Amino acid sequence: MSGSSSPRAKRIVGLGGTFRQASSSERLVRAVLAECEAMGAQTIMFDGPALARLPHYSPEQPGRSDEETALVDAVRNADGIVIGSPGYHGGYSGLVKNAVDLLEDLRSDDRVYFDGCPVGLVVTAAGWQACGTTLSALRDVIHAMRGWPTPVGVAVNSVEQRPFGPDGTLSDEGIARAVRAQAQQIMYFSMEPAS
Template identity: 35%
Template sequence: MRALCVVGSPSPHSHTRALVLHIAALLERRGFTVTLADLAERELPHSRPEHYWSGEPHPVPAAREFVAAARDCDAVVLGTPVYHAGYSGLLKNALDLLPYDAFDGKAVGLAANAGGPRGSAGACEQLRQVVKALGGWPVPAQVSTVAADFAPGADERPALDASGPLHDRCAGMADQLAAFTRAMRKGTAGTEGTEGAVA
């Protein structure tokens, strides 16, 4: 199983990155091979309609690589900081580079870091709509964090406190992503060779 974990923060030392890395580690323990797409480190171009509608591969290699990673994975995690009650423009642009069916049949976990305990709900709900538009299935469990959930880690980057209810919620999301992915794989395997069969 392959998972694409997307960090939608422009900061290399973000709480969002620490949150996504924690979830990624939990997915690896559940049998996933994880690809990390840290948008702060990837120079993705601005989405332009002519590239979206042309049907041709994007002319910028970084965009092609991101689209390929989204297509090739079995599950996705989208992590975002909350800006003005919404998800980040950096993440929005990355998602706009994807074809309309990029998440078709894939489970997607949503995670957000905000300035207050209720700040993440709106951003996650907005992302749920985008995930559905891309054909994905947003899992019920979502994770919201605030600055107090983190402690100083290595290289001046924050690290998530891996104890208590927050860790349990991250683990719950990872469990749902793994369960849905295995179910989809089993269902797909069960339908192989049935095309054209008469019921």
Template identity: 45%
Template sequence: MADSELPLVVGIGGTIGGVSSTERALRIALDAACQQGFRTRMFGGADMARLPLYDPKATTRTPEEREFVETVRQASALIIASPGYHGSISGVVKNALDLLEETARDAARPYLADMPVGLIATAYGWQATGSTIAALRSIVHALRGWPTPFAAAINSQIVKFDEEGGASDPAVVEQLMLVGRQVARFAPLAATAATP
């Protein structure tokens, strides 16, 4: 099977202003999905910074908005990673997810219907990781997706990521890989559920 024919896992996450711990965590999870036979596409902080603020009344979309929505439409699974800002998800991640309103009337799959969605939260301290995961779960439910059973909560005050794709705590790497493996495991079930 050619790489372009492999099922797709899309990652959404990061922060504006350089590669963050959130993006590095997301990359580990996407690499785990790749090891399970999926191709991946990540929309990191730099990608999300190019998305204008979502305007539901806009009659046209930018090329970046169209690419984002079309890529999510092709996905078999999603992984969303957000930093915890003031106890919830970041504005750039929320803006990207708001853009998925463009899929509301899709006949094949409105929103994220029946799609497995892995969740990752990073924060400088434990409190915001839990509330950020809870916010992400609520959003995924509102978009008709299926949050995977395990979500990774990472305290970036304690755990440090490196440029080689690792982290100072091997248990955190394993948790992130579990997120990637779970979306890969559940993606075929979602495809079966979507078949009439």
């Protein structure tokens, strides 16, 4: 059709991990993003070291750092989100919580918080109980922020499972299937981008 423009690629934002670069939770979020990219999405990742540079969230803070602004703007323009966290004492990490708290800056947007966005959740923890409670805690937060947690959550028990092989690729087929399924759900449920 002459003069018609093709729709822009869906934008998927990943955030999470630990202070340790290439932590398993970060690598799993990146794996979901890679599957989204394979389906045509543009992705951006805010890993643990990037989140560690964010100051402690304060609603009264008069301005935002470049790092804070980059995260808020990326989520503001996202069609879908992936959040990953280790399980710490039955909950998600303070590093991830601080980043999510910063997204309070989206409260007055036309699309408030994660409204209408699919949000894939990835958890790694030392035991199935910690996987379940951490995943549940993250789902509660996403609901409170008007997002739609994908039906598939990726939970990896680091005591029993080794998701990555020596070459760094996903080697556990069950985890790889969950990663693919989550990415498909994010892409399917994400808002149709405007042309």
